Amino acid sequence: MSILEQLKQKAKADKKRILLPEATDLRVIQAASMAIKEDIAQVILIGSRDEILKNAGSIDLSGATIIDPRTSEKRQHYSEAFYELRKSKGMTPEKAAALMEDPVYFGMMMVKENDADGLVSGAIHSTADTLRPALQIVKTAPGSKLVSTFFIMSIPDCEYGDNGTLLFADCALNESPNAEQLSEIAIATATSMKQMLGITPSVAMLSYSTMGSAHSEHTEKVVQATALAKQKAPDILIDGEMQLDAALVQRVASLKAPQSKVAGAANVLIFPDLNAGNIGYKLVERLAKGEAYGPVTQGLARPINDLSRGCKAEDIVAVVAITAVQAQV
Ligand SMILES: CC(C)(COP(=O)(O)OP(=O)(O)OC[C@H]1O[C@@H](n2cnc3c(N)ncnc32)[C@H](O)[C@@H]1OP(=O)(O)O)[C@@H](O)C(=O)NCCC(=O)NCCS
Numbered sequence: 001m002s003i004l005e006q007l008k009q010k011a012k013a014d015k016k017r018i019l020l021p022e023a024t025d026l027r028v029i030q031a032a033s034m035a036i037k038e039d040i041a042q043v044i045l046i047g048s049r050d051e052i053l054k055n056a057g058s059i060d061l062s063g064a065t066i067i068d069p070r071t072s073e074k075r076q077h078y079s080e081a082f083y084e085l086r087k088s089k090g091m092t093p094e095k096a097a098a099l100m101e102d103p104v105y106f107g108m109m110m111v112k113e114n115d116a117d118g119l120v121s122g123a124i125h126s127t128a129d130t131l132r133p134a135l136q137i138v139k140t141a142p143g144s145k146l147v148s149t150f151f152i153m154s155i156p157d158c159e160y161g162d163n164g165t166l167l168f169a170d171c172a173l174n175e176s177p178n179a180e181q182l183s184e185i186a187i188a189t190a191t192s193m194k195q196m197l198g199i200t201p202s203v204a205m206l207s208y209s210t211m212g213s214a215h216s217e218h219t220e221k222v223v224q225a226t227a228l229a230k231q232k233a234p235d236i237l238i239d240g241e242m243q244l245d246a247a248l249v250q251r252v253a254s255l256k257a258p259q260s261k262v263a264g265a266a267n268v269l270i271f272p273d274l275n276a277g278n279i280g281y282k283l284v285e286r287l288a289k290g291e292a293y294g295p296v297t298q299g300l301a302r303p304i305n306d307l308s309r310g311c312k313a314e315d316i317v318a319v320v321a322i323t324a325v326q327a328q329v
């Protein structure tokens with residue numbers, strides 16, 4: 001069974017209430033219909049009922065709940081709760097009331113108030129416009145300092161990773177993580193690999209240098225992050241700094257990093273910054289025809305997940321399943 005099929009089966013076993021706030025977009029409407037048909041979530045669409053149904057045309061949305069923020073009886077309550085939450089950051093009652101007309105902000109408050117279990121957005125909104133309200137409203141999980149994101153990459157006919165399945169991080173949120181933050185991203189992604197996919201993580205801290213073959217402030221950051229991650233999580237297999245070929249290809253690993261248990265067998269790739277991570281996942285998605293599910297967030301108090309604006313309806317369904325599985329924890 002494919003990784004995606006496994007996640008869908010898990011989602012089905014305990015169905016969660018998942019919000020789709022970009023409900024007028026045709027891909028989101030198609031995804032909602034598919035998710036309902038596959039029975040992986042209770043789908044809640046946020047937006048104008050008339051507009052959603054007009055855009056849906058003949059697509060069956062009969063199993064979805066539709067909530068219009070402008071007419072919702074919860075609007076006043078959410079608006080007041082949002083104002084309370086953000087007043088120390090300059091929020092005013094007027095601005096809070098206006099933002100509650102925005103389906104993404106309204107949806108975040110639904111999740112915050114436990115009126116839904118998770119939210120998926122980003123088919124229309126940029127990552128910043130999806131994740132900023134999540135960070136402001138839902139906030140970090142207890143014990144988590146840093147929210148970060150990963151992609152589940154599923155690459156056809158691929159001998160690397162776990163039969164072509166790898167996690168890539170951070171490809172969407174943290175622009176220029178320092179060594180401490182990079183170590184947190186590595187540990188969180190390894191934990192996600194184990195918890196969500198049941199695969200033992202083998203984490204490569206990527207660089208343009210392998211085990212000291214080059215030196216600069218950029219490589220030193222990765223060296224330091226690797227040492228910190230090993231110190232904080234001695235039970236997780238983490239190594240670096242290493243180049244991508246050393247991380248994946250056994251023949252190259254035996255030349256460049258013969259002592260490393262991770263080199264040649266990595267299934268979690270930690271990129272040194274967002275330029276590398278975002279370009280890296282899109283290269284694999286487009287040139288190797290890999291499926292890229294995400295960006296999936298880790299470290300938030302409740303599951304809020306993003307999409308790429310280039311996503312297809314099937315990608316949205318996959319992220320709905322992932323969000324539902326996260327909501328089960
Ligand atoms: C998401 C993003 C907008 C957040 O930026 P920001 O400038 O920190 O935003 P804000 O200052 O409004 O932060 C909002 C809150 O989230 C917190 N926060 C921001 N990033 C965080 C992180 N990674 N982990 C935990 N908390 C975080 C801030 O401390 C702040 O908290 P507070 O307002 O309650 O005190 C920014 O990180 C970003 O643009 N990232 C790149 C997104 C992108 O373009 N990706 C490429 C395509 S996928």
Ligand SMILES: CC(=O)OP(=O)(O)O
Nearest residue numbers: 172295307308309310
């Ligand atoms: C994750 C990502 O790159 O999102 P977008 O393509 O929407 O910028």
